[in-house]
Amino acid sequence: GxxxxxxxxxxxxxxxxxxxxxxxxxxxxxxxxxFETLAQLRLELFDYVHWWNYLRLHGTLAYETPIQIRQQRLAKRILDNERGSDTSGEAA
Incomplete structure (x- = not known):
């Protein structure tokens, strides 16, 4: 939970x-x-969150995007599971 x-x-x-x-x-x-309207805020915020996750380089992530890090971790989990050892530290 x-x-x-x-x-x-x-x-x-x-x-x-x-x-x-x-x-x-x-x-x-x-x-x-x-922002002139709540609808404008929502649209701009949606665009910002997309930019944050897919395009913005993060210094604390070795100048990669959160999506790049997530994809790397998922790929590692898949390889670890195929080899029979889950060393990711995350719950499946």
Whole structure:
């Protein structure tokens, strides 16, 4: 199942990855546009999330995209499963 995780008040380091992501979204997206309608916001946000996942290079991912990393991990899991050893550390 899903477990809710909360940081302590005033302590962004409890969940540094999420805080860093929020900062990037604010700087690269939120503060760059003025949305006239909710529909425009939704459309622009959809485009931004697609760009973030498929095109934006992430320094913490060795300057690859999240999709590239995901594909590499899935390929490794498939090879590991074919060899009979799952060393990915992820639940199947």
């Amino acid at each position: 899903i477990t809710r995780s909360l940081s302590r008040k005033g302590c962004p380091y409890d969940n540094a990855v999420v805080e860093s992501t929020y900062k990037s979204v604010k700087v690269e997206f939120v503060h760059q546009y003025q």
